[in-house]
Amino acid sequence: MSTPADHLWMHFSRMAGADKAPVIVRGEGAYIWDDRGKRYLDGLAGLFVNQLGHGRTDLAAVAAEQASTLAYFPLWSYAHPSARELAEKVASLAPGDLDHVFFTSGGGEAVESAWKLAKNYFRLTGKPQKHKVISRAIAYHGTTHGALSITGLPALKQMFEPLVPSTFRVPSTNIYRAPLHGDDPEAFGRWAADQIEVAIEQEGPDTVAAVFLEPVQNAGGCFPPPPGYFQRVREICDRHDVLLVSDEVICAFGRLGTMFGAERYGYQPDIITCAKGLTSGYAPLGAMIASARLFEPFREPGAMFAHGYTFGGHPVATAVGLKNLQIFEQEGVLEHVRANEAGFRATLERLSDLPIVGDVRGDGYFYGLELVKDKATKETFDDAESERLLRGFLSTALFDAGLYCRADDRGDPVIQLSPPLICDQSHFDEIEQVLRGVLTEAWSRL
Numbered sequence: 001m002s003t004p005a006d007h008l009w010m011h012f013s014r015m016a017g018a019d020k021a022p023v024i025v026r027g028e029g030a031y032i033w034d035d036r037g038k039r040y041l042d043g044l045a046g047l048f049v050n051q052l053g054h055g056r057t058d059l060a061a062v063a064a065e066q067a068s069t070l071a072y073f074p075l076w077s078y079a080h081p082s083a084r085e086l087a088e089k090v091a092s093l094a095p096g097d098l099d100h101v102f103f104t105s106g107g108g109e110a111v112e113s114a115w116k117l118a119k120n121y122f123r124l125t126g127k128p129q130k131h132k133v134i135s136r137a138i139a140y141h142g143t144t145h146g147a148l149s150i151t152g153l154p155a156l157k158q159m160f161e162p163l164v165p166s167t168f169r170v171p172s173t174n175i176y177r178a179p180l181h182g183d184d185p186e187a188f189g190r191w192a193a194d195q196i197e198v199a200i201e202q203e204g205p206d207t208v209a210a211v212f213l214e215p216v217q218n219a220g221g222c223f224p225p226p227p228g229y230f231q232r233v234r235e236i237c238d239r240h241d242v243l244l245v246s247d248e249v250i251c252a253f254g255r256l257g258t259m260f261g262a263e264r265y266g267y268q269p270d271i272i273t274c275a276k277g278l279t280s281g282y283a284p285l286g287a288m289i290a291s292a293r294l295f296e297p298f299r300e301p302g303a304m305f306a307h308g309y310t311f312g313g314h315p316v317a318t319a320v321g322l323k324n325l326q327i328f329e330q331e332g333v334l335e336h337v338r339a340n341e342a343g344f345r346a347t348l349e350r351l352s353d354l355p356i357v358g359d360v361r362g363d364g365y366f367y368g369l370e371l372v373k374d375k376a377t378k379e380t381f382d383d384a385e386s387e388r389l390l391r392g393f394l395s396t397a398l399f400d401a402g403l404y405c406r407a408d409d410r411g412d413p414v415i416q417l418s419p420p421l422i423c424d425q426s427h428f429d430e431i432e433q434v435l436r437g438v439l440t441e442a443w444s445r446l
Protein backbone atom coordinates (compact mmCIF):
# COMPACT_ATOMS: atom_id res chain seq x y z
CA MET A 1 0.00 0.00 0.00
CA SER A 2 1.36 3.39 -0.91
CA THR A 3 1.36 6.37 1.46
CA PRO A 4 1.08 10.09 0.63
CA ALA A 5 4.88 10.33 1.05
CA ASP A 6 5.31 7.98 -1.92
CA HIS A 7 3.85 10.51 -4.34
CA LEU A 8 5.21 13.90 -3.40
CA TRP A 9 8.25 14.80 -5.51
CA MET A 10 10.03 17.40 -3.39
CA HIS A 11 12.12 20.19 -4.88
CA PHE A 12 15.92 20.09 -4.89
CA SER A 13 15.63 17.01 -2.65
CA ARG A 14 17.22 13.61 -2.62
CA MET A 15 14.17 11.40 -2.85
CA ALA A 16 15.73 8.26 -1.37
CA GLY A 17 14.40 8.27 2.18
CA ALA A 18 12.01 11.13 1.44
CA ASP A 19 9.36 9.42 3.57
CA LYS A 20 11.51 10.46 6.57
CA ALA A 21 11.42 14.16 5.61
CA PRO A 22 10.22 16.44 8.43
CA VAL A 23 6.58 17.38 8.06
CA ILE A 24 5.81 20.93 9.12
CA VAL A 25 2.21 21.46 10.10
CA ARG A 26 1.88 24.83 11.78
CA GLY A 27 3.52 28.19 12.34
CA GLU A 28 3.15 31.04 14.80
CA GLY A 29 5.33 34.14 14.82
CA ALA A 30 8.97 33.11 14.37
CA TYR A 31 8.28 29.43 15.17
CA ILE A 32 7.12 26.36 13.27
CA TRP A 33 5.92 22.97 14.55
CA ASP A 34 6.28 19.51 13.06
CA ASP A 35 3.72 16.71 13.03
CA ARG A 36 5.13 15.34 16.29
CA GLY A 37 4.45 18.62 18.05
CA LYS A 38 8.09 19.73 18.23
CA ARG A 39 8.83 23.45 17.92
CA TYR A 40 11.61 25.02 15.83
CA LEU A 41 12.83 28.57 15.37
CA ASP A 42 12.41 29.46 11.71
CA GLY A 43 15.87 30.86 11.00
CA LEU A 44 15.28 31.08 7.25
CA ALA A 45 11.78 32.61 7.07
CA GLY A 46 10.67 29.48 5.23
CA LEU A 47 12.86 30.16 2.20
CA PHE A 48 13.67 33.89 2.64
CA VAL A 49 9.91 34.48 2.39
CA ASN A 50 8.05 34.88 5.63
CA GLN A 51 8.87 38.48 6.55
CA LEU A 52 5.97 39.00 8.98
CA GLY A 53 6.22 35.57 10.58
CA HIS A 54 3.70 32.76 10.62
CA GLY A 55 0.08 32.57 11.64
CA ARG A 56 -1.13 36.09 10.79
CA THR A 57 -4.87 35.83 10.70
CA ASP A 58 -5.22 39.34 9.22
CA LEU A 59 -3.39 38.23 6.06
CA ALA A 60 -5.38 34.98 5.96
CA ALA A 61 -8.63 36.95 6.31
CA VAL A 62 -7.74 39.20 3.36
CA ALA A 63 -7.03 36.10 1.26
CA ALA A 64 -10.36 34.53 2.22
CA GLU A 65 -12.26 37.73 1.52
CA GLN A 66 -10.67 38.17 -1.91
CA ALA A 67 -11.27 34.52 -2.81
CA SER A 68 -14.95 34.95 -1.93
CA THR A 69 -15.27 38.18 -3.93
CA LEU A 70 -13.21 37.31 -7.00
CA ALA A 71 -11.01 34.25 -6.71
CA TYR A 72 -9.47 34.49 -10.12
CA PHE A 73 -9.26 36.63 -13.17
CA PRO A 74 -6.32 37.05 -15.53
CA LEU A 75 -4.43 40.24 -16.30
CA TRP A 76 -4.63 39.46 -20.01
CA SER A 77 -6.44 42.51 -21.40
CA TYR A 78 -8.43 42.79 -18.16
CA ALA A 79 -7.57 44.29 -14.80
CA HIS A 80 -8.79 43.74 -11.28
CA PRO A 81 -8.63 46.21 -8.36
CA SER A 82 -6.08 44.56 -6.10
CA ALA A 83 -3.53 44.13 -8.94
CA ARG A 84 -3.89 47.81 -9.81
CA GLU A 85 -3.66 48.93 -6.21
CA LEU A 86 -0.64 46.77 -5.46
CA ALA A 87 1.08 47.91 -8.65
CA GLU A 88 0.52 51.52 -7.60
CA LYS A 89 1.82 50.80 -4.10
CA VAL A 90 4.92 48.96 -5.32
CA ALA A 91 5.64 51.69 -7.89
CA SER A 92 5.39 54.32 -5.16
CA LEU A 93 7.90 52.43 -3.02
CA ALA A 94 10.33 51.47 -5.78
CA PRO A 95 13.39 53.69 -6.27
CA GLY A 96 13.52 56.47 -8.89
CA ASP A 97 11.41 56.06 -12.00
CA LEU A 98 10.70 52.32 -11.62
CA ASP A 99 6.98 52.74 -12.14
CA HIS A 100 5.55 49.81 -14.09
CA VAL A 101 4.87 46.54 -12.32
CA PHE A 102 4.53 43.27 -14.24
CA PHE A 103 3.29 40.53 -11.92
CA THR A 104 4.43 36.92 -12.10
CA SER A 105 3.84 33.85 -9.94
CA GLY A 106 7.35 33.84 -8.45
CA GLY A 107 10.96 34.94 -8.67
CA GLY A 108 12.25 32.84 -11.57
CA GLU A 109 9.41 34.11 -13.74
CA ALA A 110 10.31 37.68 -12.77
CA VAL A 111 13.90 37.07 -13.89
CA GLU A 112 12.65 35.46 -17.08
CA SER A 113 10.38 38.45 -17.70
CA ALA A 114 13.23 40.91 -17.12
CA TRP A 115 15.47 39.27 -19.70
CA LYS A 116 12.64 39.15 -22.23
CA LEU A 117 11.79 42.79 -21.57
CA ALA A 118 15.44 43.80 -22.05
CA LYS A 119 15.58 42.03 -25.42
CA ASN A 120 12.19 43.37 -26.50
CA TYR A 121 13.05 46.93 -25.44
CA PHE A 122 16.27 47.00 -27.45
CA ARG A 123 14.51 45.54 -30.49
CA LEU A 124 11.93 48.29 -30.33
CA THR A 125 14.51 51.03 -29.89
CA GLY A 126 16.81 50.20 -32.77
CA LYS A 127 19.44 48.01 -31.07
CA PRO A 128 18.21 44.52 -31.98
CA GLN A 129 21.64 42.95 -31.45
CA LYS A 130 21.52 43.63 -27.72
CA HIS A 131 20.42 40.35 -26.18
CA LYS A 132 23.25 38.93 -24.00
CA VAL A 133 23.25 38.84 -20.22
CA ILE A 134 26.05 39.07 -17.69
CA SER A 135 25.66 37.67 -14.18
CA ARG A 136 27.93 36.53 -11.36
CA ALA A 137 29.58 33.23 -10.58
CA ILE A 138 27.71 31.08 -8.00
CA ALA A 139 24.64 33.37 -8.14
CA TYR A 140 21.21 31.74 -8.23
CA HIS A 141 18.48 33.35 -10.34
CA GLY A 142 15.90 30.57 -10.76
CA THR A 143 15.27 27.32 -12.59
CA THR A 144 13.33 28.02 -15.79
CA HIS A 145 15.55 27.71 -18.87
CA GLY A 146 16.21 31.45 -19.14
CA ALA A 147 16.69 32.07 -15.42
CA LEU A 148 18.83 28.93 -15.12
CA SER A 149 21.01 30.15 -17.97
CA ILE A 150 21.62 33.35 -16.00
CA THR A 151 22.33 31.30 -12.85
CA GLY A 152 26.05 30.86 -12.16
CA LEU A 153 25.99 27.40 -10.58
CA PRO A 154 27.35 24.81 -13.05
CA ALA A 155 26.17 21.85 -10.94
CA LEU A 156 22.56 22.97 -11.29
CA LYS A 157 22.89 23.43 -15.04
CA GLN A 158 24.78 20.50 -16.47
CA MET A 159 21.82 18.11 -16.54
CA PHE A 160 19.84 20.57 -18.63
CA GLU A 161 22.33 21.65 -21.26
CA PRO A 162 22.07 23.02 -23.81
CA LEU A 163 20.57 26.01 -22.08
CA VAL A 164 19.71 29.41 -23.53
CA PRO A 165 22.89 30.76 -25.14
CA SER A 166 24.31 34.24 -24.57
CA THR A 167 24.91 34.43 -20.83
CA PHE A 168 28.32 35.19 -19.30
CA ARG A 169 29.72 35.11 -15.78
CA VAL A 170 31.86 37.59 -13.85
CA PRO A 171 33.33 37.21 -10.32
CA SER A 172 31.16 37.74 -7.24
CA THR A 173 31.97 40.20 -4.45
CA ASN A 174 33.37 37.52 -2.15
CA ILE A 175 36.04 39.61 -0.44
CA TYR A 176 36.83 36.80 2.01
CA ARG A 177 38.29 34.90 -0.92
CA ALA A 178 39.25 37.87 -3.08
CA PRO A 179 41.92 36.99 -5.65
CA LEU A 180 43.34 40.49 -5.12
CA HIS A 181 42.68 43.61 -3.01
CA GLY A 182 41.34 41.38 -0.20
CA ASP A 183 42.49 43.93 2.38
CA ASP A 184 41.04 46.98 0.61
CA PRO A 185 37.25 46.83 0.13
CA GLU A 186 37.12 49.89 -2.11
CA ALA A 187 39.86 48.68 -4.44
CA PHE A 188 38.23 45.23 -4.45
CA GLY A 189 34.86 46.78 -5.32
CA ARG A 190 36.42 48.71 -8.21
CA TRP A 191 38.11 45.57 -9.46
CA ALA A 192 34.93 43.45 -9.20
CA ALA A 193 32.84 46.11 -10.99
CA ASP A 194 35.49 46.46 -13.69
CA GLN A 195 35.20 42.74 -14.46
CA ILE A 196 31.71 43.54 -15.71
CA GLU A 197 33.10 46.13 -18.10
CA VAL A 198 35.74 43.66 -19.29
CA ALA A 199 32.99 41.12 -20.02
CA ILE A 200 30.85 43.71 -21.84
CA GLU A 201 33.80 44.77 -23.97
CA GLN A 202 34.81 41.19 -24.71
CA GLU A 203 31.32 40.28 -25.84
CA GLY A 204 30.81 43.57 -27.69
CA PRO A 205 28.73 46.31 -26.05
CA ASP A 206 26.35 46.25 -29.03
CA THR A 207 25.33 42.72 -28.10
CA VAL A 208 24.92 43.00 -24.32
CA ALA A 209 21.43 43.79 -23.03
CA ALA A 210 21.62 43.48 -19.26
CA VAL A 211 23.57 42.71 -16.11
CA PHE A 212 21.72 40.72 -13.42
CA LEU A 213 23.00 41.26 -9.87
CA GLU A 214 21.56 40.68 -6.40
CA PRO A 215 22.13 43.51 -3.90
CA VAL A 216 23.57 40.86 -1.55
CA GLN A 217 24.35 37.63 -3.39
CA ASN A 218 22.79 34.71 -1.56
CA ALA A 219 24.36 31.58 -3.05
CA GLY A 220 27.90 31.22 -1.73
CA GLY A 221 26.72 32.63 1.59
CA CYS A 222 25.81 36.31 1.58
CA PHE A 223 28.21 38.56 -0.31
CA PRO A 224 27.35 42.21 0.36
CA PRO A 225 28.68 44.72 -2.16
CA PRO A 226 31.94 46.48 -1.29
CA PRO A 227 31.64 50.28 -0.98
CA GLY A 228 31.30 51.96 -4.37
CA TYR A 229 30.67 48.70 -6.25
CA PHE A 230 27.15 49.42 -7.45
CA GLN A 231 27.93 53.07 -8.23
CA ARG A 232 30.71 51.92 -10.54
CA VAL A 233 28.51 49.20 -12.08
CA ARG A 234 25.89 51.87 -12.78
CA GLU A 235 28.49 54.02 -14.56
CA ILE A 236 29.65 51.04 -16.62
CA CYS A 237 26.08 50.14 -17.57
CA ASP A 238 25.38 53.75 -18.59
CA ARG A 239 28.56 53.92 -20.65
CA HIS A 240 27.55 50.85 -22.69
CA ASP A 241 23.75 51.23 -22.61
CA VAL A 242 23.38 47.99 -20.68
CA LEU A 243 20.41 47.58 -18.32
CA LEU A 244 21.11 47.03 -14.64
CA VAL A 245 18.69 44.44 -13.25
CA SER A 246 18.62 44.23 -9.46
CA ASP A 247 17.46 40.70 -8.64
CA GLU A 248 15.82 41.32 -5.28
CA VAL A 249 13.87 38.11 -4.97
CA ILE A 250 15.46 37.78 -1.52
CA CYS A 251 16.70 41.30 -0.76
CA ALA A 252 13.49 43.34 -1.20
CA PHE A 253 10.75 43.96 1.36
CA GLY A 254 12.76 44.62 4.47
CA ARG A 255 15.34 41.83 4.36
CA LEU A 256 18.07 44.49 4.42
CA GLY A 257 16.10 47.03 6.46
CA THR A 258 14.90 48.90 3.37
CA MET A 259 11.98 48.26 1.04
CA PHE A 260 14.41 47.47 -1.77
CA GLY A 261 18.05 46.39 -1.59
CA ALA A 262 19.06 49.01 -4.18
CA GLU A 263 17.98 51.66 -1.67
CA ARG A 264 20.25 50.28 1.01
CA TYR A 265 23.31 50.55 -1.23
CA GLY A 266 22.25 53.75 -3.01
CA TYR A 267 22.03 52.72 -6.65
CA GLN A 268 19.35 53.04 -9.29
CA PRO A 269 18.49 49.89 -11.27
CA ASP A 270 16.57 49.83 -14.57
CA ILE A 271 14.58 46.79 -13.46
CA ILE A 272 13.95 45.17 -10.08
CA THR A 273 12.86 41.54 -9.91
CA CYS A 274 11.19 40.50 -6.67
CA ALA A 275 8.88 37.85 -5.14
CA LYS A 276 9.03 35.98 -1.79
CA GLY A 277 8.56 38.73 0.84
CA LEU A 278 6.09 40.65 -1.33
CA THR A 279 3.32 38.59 0.29
CA SER A 280 5.32 37.26 3.26
CA GLY A 281 4.44 33.87 1.79
CA TYR A 282 0.70 34.06 2.43
CA ALA A 283 0.20 33.65 -1.34
CA PRO A 284 2.61 33.12 -4.24
CA LEU A 285 3.52 36.27 -6.16
CA GLY A 286 6.47 37.81 -7.98
CA ALA A 287 7.01 41.01 -9.92
CA MET A 288 9.25 42.71 -12.42
CA ILE A 289 9.35 46.45 -11.85
CA ALA A 290 10.50 48.38 -14.92
CA SER A 291 11.59 51.98 -15.38
CA ALA A 292 9.54 54.58 -17.24
CA ARG A 293 12.15 54.50 -20.02
CA LEU A 294 11.69 50.76 -20.57
CA PHE A 295 7.92 51.05 -20.59
CA GLU A 296 7.90 53.96 -23.05
CA PRO A 297 7.98 51.95 -26.34
CA PHE A 298 5.04 49.88 -25.09
CA ARG A 299 2.86 52.99 -24.84
CA GLU A 300 2.71 53.17 -28.62
CA PRO A 301 -0.64 52.19 -30.19
CA GLY A 302 -0.46 48.53 -31.15
CA ALA A 303 2.65 47.81 -29.09
CA MET A 304 2.54 44.88 -26.68
CA PHE A 305 4.90 42.91 -24.45
CA ALA A 306 3.87 39.44 -25.69
CA HIS A 307 4.47 37.73 -22.38
CA GLY A 308 2.42 36.66 -19.37
CA TYR A 309 1.38 33.97 -16.88
CA THR A 310 -2.06 32.62 -15.99
CA PHE A 311 -1.41 33.12 -12.29
CA GLY A 312 0.75 36.28 -12.51
CA GLY A 313 -0.99 38.92 -10.41
CA HIS A 314 -3.58 36.46 -9.05
CA PRO A 315 -6.28 38.45 -7.20
CA VAL A 316 -5.78 36.63 -3.90
CA ALA A 317 -2.00 37.10 -4.07
CA THR A 318 -2.18 40.80 -4.94
CA ALA A 319 -4.76 41.46 -2.21
CA VAL A 320 -2.46 39.73 0.28
CA GLY A 321 0.56 41.65 -1.06
CA LEU A 322 -1.23 44.94 -0.53
CA LYS A 323 -2.18 44.06 3.03
CA ASN A 324 1.36 42.82 3.68
CA LEU A 325 2.85 46.17 2.65
CA GLN A 326 0.25 48.05 4.69
CA ILE A 327 1.29 46.04 7.74
CA PHE A 328 4.94 46.90 7.02
CA GLU A 329 3.99 50.56 7.42
CA GLN A 330 1.55 50.18 10.32
CA GLU A 331 3.92 48.06 12.38
CA GLY A 332 7.18 49.78 11.44
CA VAL A 333 8.79 46.60 10.12
CA LEU A 334 11.66 48.37 8.35
CA GLU A 335 12.36 50.47 11.44
CA HIS A 336 12.37 47.30 13.54
CA VAL A 337 14.97 45.66 11.29
CA ARG A 338 17.15 48.76 11.31
CA ALA A 339 16.93 49.03 15.09
CA ASN A 340 17.86 45.38 15.59
CA GLU A 341 20.25 44.52 12.77
CA ALA A 342 23.35 45.58 14.70
CA GLY A 343 22.30 43.21 17.47
CA PHE A 344 21.89 40.37 14.97
CA ARG A 345 25.35 41.00 13.55
CA ALA A 346 26.99 41.30 16.96
CA THR A 347 25.31 38.10 18.17
CA LEU A 348 26.43 36.10 15.14
CA GLU A 349 29.92 37.59 15.33
CA ARG A 350 30.26 36.07 18.80
CA LEU A 351 30.48 32.74 16.95
CA SER A 352 33.76 33.86 15.37
CA ASP A 353 35.51 32.46 18.43
CA LEU A 354 34.75 28.94 17.16
CA PRO A 355 37.57 27.39 15.11
CA ILE A 356 35.16 26.24 12.37
CA VAL A 357 33.66 29.70 11.70
CA GLY A 358 35.85 31.41 9.10
CA ASP A 359 33.66 34.37 8.20
CA VAL A 360 30.40 36.00 9.31
CA ARG A 361 28.96 38.24 6.61
CA GLY A 362 25.74 39.89 5.56
CA ASP A 363 23.53 42.87 6.26
CA GLY A 364 20.10 43.49 7.74
CA TYR A 365 18.46 40.17 8.67
CA PHE A 366 20.43 38.22 6.06
CA TYR A 367 23.66 36.45 7.03
CA GLY A 368 25.99 33.66 6.01
CA LEU A 369 28.54 31.90 8.21
CA GLU A 370 31.33 30.33 6.20
CA LEU A 371 32.76 27.17 7.70
CA VAL A 372 36.45 26.38 7.28
CA LYS A 373 38.90 23.64 8.18
CA ASP A 374 41.65 26.07 9.05
CA LYS A 375 40.88 29.62 10.03
CA ALA A 376 44.41 30.92 9.57
CA THR A 377 44.78 29.67 5.99
CA LYS A 378 41.01 29.76 5.15
CA GLU A 379 41.39 26.18 3.93
CA THR A 380 37.98 24.82 3.05
CA PHE A 381 36.58 21.28 3.16
CA ASP A 382 36.95 18.90 0.24
CA ASP A 383 33.80 17.49 -1.38
CA ALA A 384 33.68 14.37 0.78
CA GLU A 385 34.19 16.33 4.01
CA SER A 386 31.63 18.88 2.96
CA GLU A 387 29.14 16.12 2.23
CA ARG A 388 29.80 14.50 5.62
CA LEU A 389 29.70 17.82 7.46
CA LEU A 390 26.75 19.56 5.82
CA ARG A 391 24.44 16.79 4.74
CA GLY A 392 25.66 14.03 7.04
CA PHE A 393 25.63 16.06 10.22
CA LEU A 394 24.85 19.77 10.33
CA SER A 395 21.48 20.01 8.61
CA THR A 396 19.94 17.32 10.81
CA ALA A 397 21.76 18.33 13.99
CA LEU A 398 20.66 21.96 13.73
CA PHE A 399 17.09 20.91 13.08
CA ASP A 400 17.13 18.40 15.93
CA ALA A 401 18.44 21.17 18.18
CA GLY A 402 15.39 23.29 17.29
CA LEU A 403 16.72 25.60 14.56
CA TYR A 404 15.48 25.50 10.98
CA CYS A 405 18.10 27.11 8.74
CA ARG A 406 20.19 26.01 5.79
CA ALA A 407 23.59 24.38 5.51
CA ASP A 408 24.59 24.97 1.92
CA ASP A 409 27.56 24.06 -0.24
CA ARG A 410 26.66 25.53 -3.61
CA GLY A 411 29.83 27.56 -3.14
CA ASP A 412 32.02 27.10 -0.06
CA PRO A 413 30.19 25.52 2.90
CA VAL A 414 27.99 28.04 4.68
CA ILE A 415 25.13 28.28 7.14
CA GLN A 416 22.49 30.67 5.86
CA LEU A 417 20.31 32.72 8.16
CA SER A 418 17.37 34.88 7.19
CA PRO A 419 14.86 34.96 10.06
CA PRO A 420 11.42 36.58 9.91
CA LEU A 421 11.71 40.36 10.23
CA ILE A 422 9.71 40.33 13.46
CA CYS A 423 12.59 38.62 15.27
CA ASP A 424 14.39 40.40 18.08
CA GLN A 425 17.38 39.85 20.36
CA SER A 426 15.79 36.88 22.14
CA HIS A 427 15.58 35.03 18.82
CA PHE A 428 19.14 35.99 17.87
CA ASP A 429 20.37 34.62 21.19
CA GLU A 430 18.50 31.38 20.58
CA ILE A 431 20.05 31.09 17.10
CA GLU A 432 23.53 31.70 18.52
CA GLN A 433 23.06 29.17 21.29
CA VAL A 434 21.96 26.39 18.91
CA LEU A 435 24.71 27.17 16.40
CA ARG A 436 27.37 27.26 19.11
CA GLY A 437 26.44 23.82 20.42
CA VAL A 438 26.08 22.16 17.02
CA LEU A 439 29.16 23.75 15.43
CA THR A 440 31.27 22.83 18.45
CA GLU A 441 30.16 19.25 18.04
CA ALA A 442 30.78 19.34 14.29
CA TRP A 443 34.36 20.48 14.93
CA SER A 444 34.96 17.69 17.43
CA ARG A 445 33.82 15.15 14.84
CA LEU A 446 36.22 16.32 12.13
Ligand SMILES: Cc1ncc(COP(=O)(O)O)c(C=O)c1O
Binds near residue numbers: 111142214276
Ligand atom coordinates in the same frame (compact mmCIF):
# COMPACT_ATOMS: atom_id res chain seq x y z
C1 LIG B 1 17.95 35.91 -6.28
C2 LIG B 1 16.91 34.93 -6.71
N1 LIG B 1 16.38 35.03 -7.95
C3 LIG B 1 15.43 34.19 -8.37
C4 LIG B 1 14.97 33.17 -7.57
C5 LIG B 1 13.91 32.24 -8.07
O1 LIG B 1 12.71 32.46 -7.41
P1 LIG B 1 11.54 31.36 -7.43
O2 LIG B 1 12.03 30.18 -6.67
O3 LIG B 1 10.37 32.06 -6.78
O4 LIG B 1 11.27 31.05 -8.87
C6 LIG B 1 15.48 33.02 -6.28
C7 LIG B 1 14.99 31.96 -5.39
O5 LIG B 1 15.46 31.75 -4.30
C8 LIG B 1 16.49 33.93 -5.84
O6 LIG B 1 17.02 33.82 -4.61
